[in-house]
Amino acid sequence: MPTSGDLLPPPAEAAGSHSRAGGLFQLLRDGKARTRAELALSTGLARSTVAARVDALMLSGLVGPAGEAVSSGGRPPSRFAFNPAARVVLAVDVGATHVIVAVTDLGGKVLGQRRAVLDIADGPKVVLDRVVTLGREVLAGAGRSLQELAGVGMGLPGPVEHSTGTPVKPPIMPGWDGFDVVQYIRKSLAVPVLVDNDVNIMALGERAAHWAGHNNFFFVKVATGIGAGIISSGALQRGADGTAGDLGHVRVPRGSGVLCRCGNHGCLEALASGPALAAELRGQGLDVATGADVLRLAAEGEVRAVQALRQAGRDVGDVLATVVNLLNPSVIVIGGSLGEAGDHLVAGIREVVYQRSLPLATSRLHIGVALAGASAAILGASQMVAQHVLSPAVIDATLAAAAGGV
Template sequence: MQDVVKLTPRHSGAGELFQLLRDGRPRTRADLAAATGQARSTITARVDQLMSAGLIAPAGEASSTGGRPPTTFAFQPSARVVLAVDLGATHARLAVTDLASVVLAEGEAPIAIADGPDAVLRWVAEHGRKLVAEAGRSLGDLVSVGVGLPGPVEHATGRPINPPIMPTWDDADVRGLLSAELGGADVLVDNDVNLMALGEHRSAFPDVDDMLFVKVATGIGSGIISDGRLRRGAQGAAGDIGHIAVPGAEDVPCRCGNLGCLEAVASGRALAEELRREGLDAADGADVVALVRAGDLAAGRAVRQAGRELGGVLAACVSLLNPSLVVIGGVVAEAGEHLIAGIREVVYARSLPLATQHLRIVTSQARSEVGILGASAMAVDHVLSPVAIDALLEARIA
């Protein structure tokens, strides 16, 4: 499959012009000429190219200052669809969205990520095809697939790298396997928490330029938005806070092979194990949340303490990255104020006063949809980038 991050066509300029229209606001040719400084004839040619590809369409007439009212043009999100895939350790959520990330069809089901890439990705492809049909579209309308995985991913290649909870996925060609099953559509893969950060940012906090999204579920991880953009780091490992050592927890083994990791003491799995030792019936993070909601004091104390442990790590992150917002998501975040209170207690006490002066720590607004929204946004950003639009238009001419 072609490397989706290295499209290098000749630039027609229509792709750059299209970026002005992505917000959905109708504009006239004169508006576009004024915004770009390009000649009206150039604007007309490029608008015609984008219309012929179905990416924009007439959107009525603007107010006239004399003479015939000028036609406005706007983005057509329904021109194509993308498939968004959010895979967790024990669940899968899929959705078909338009190019504005509006969900057209969706579904979820329990899975076991430990079953390996062949079995899981075949299941994803099968259910993805069904959702495309359910949305009233054909596989030919599917232009991109965004996939979130619960482990480290080298974003440039889309390959998982030594993922602790999914060892059989190491170096799996996720892009190649899914693309072959889904009509050759471009496939992009990232760590699930990165996509949650992107989804939360786009859907709930688009005006926040610096934020940290933290997922507390079977594992713990974070996604970093800095200067309005998702930051993955050199190899895509930025934000992997779940495997930072917690002082005083040196004897607690972690699935990564080290001792005393944050994930080993504060994740949903760790909390469930702790409560089972106290005689409570808790198999996973969801059971922990159910106990908290039922008023169980031991569960409430355990979650509050997990918040404190998490807060100790986040205090360093806040001082280092200086976000204005920290969003807590994942199944354990549904325990209510117990987790958030523990986090706030430590972060506000230990971080630099300047870093916490206007810092907000809140629970996710997008909740269970956040991973799907992020996967869709990643896929859409790829196919609507200036380079991709120019490549599409040149292919239509060739």
């Protein structure tokens, strides 16, 4: 398994030396067509070296012809570009009550998708067997074979040790603690398998789809729980043990007497999550069971539901004001079932963040609602795999193995 630094390298850092095919390929990752001469000029390599590298990449299918350049006399030179359709990825979003499996190309284009209702509490073998079955079905439906599969990327609704892909004491995933997800999947699909928590995956997907120009990006999921995905200087930050971004268990000023499921008092999740808001409104005599009910009542004009969402936003804003001062993101995106539909919640967040954060840190800060919606996790899982399998080291190893097998 790659470490966190392998999953989202900035393009310039990922390229490294261009003297090998994997390094040269990084110049083509942007999709722009180039000639051998242009590649030689960019890298400083001899044209014969560039030609050999391009030939190897073309044999792999990762690079393909892209027309001809304008001739300055004589035969027009051929152009080459990255071919994202060369291989495919299985992108998997596992939620508390659902599984979505999609097949994408290496550029993140969704070629097919299947969704199933499934309880995460059924255990890892039941859920992962279903993932494999759906994966085979969606591959077949897209007209792609297992031989074209580059890897599997998966998001899980709980803490994951990023170096191994192993769930660690996930609160809503009984039977998953310490389970070797990677090896279980690889018994059926012998390709690289990368696993992360769902919020990190959503952060990758949301940024790739709508905020690619922002290298300091903060994604917040507000739903049954509250968590964040942190992208700083272009790299996804997981921390030493994969728990970076666990906003839900940061203490907020208003919650000193409120007990959280983690055993502490005053956690953000105990005040601002969907279940917390539903419980608060039930205590006021309203017929509310879930966070979705809270949103419905607010949309119908129930003042108490509107006030609860606005206050929840202020509580989230209390935490995010500190985040803004510490990390100075240029964009904060609010997602999750409560975040994407809760205009009142986002308004409360903005109110407190702009009031309490340093003026310089908020001068260009954008706070908005997630745009990728339910597709964020799929896009992120796909990108996580693509970043790994298209890295210089993996491409060089793949080409060497192919050459050795000839």
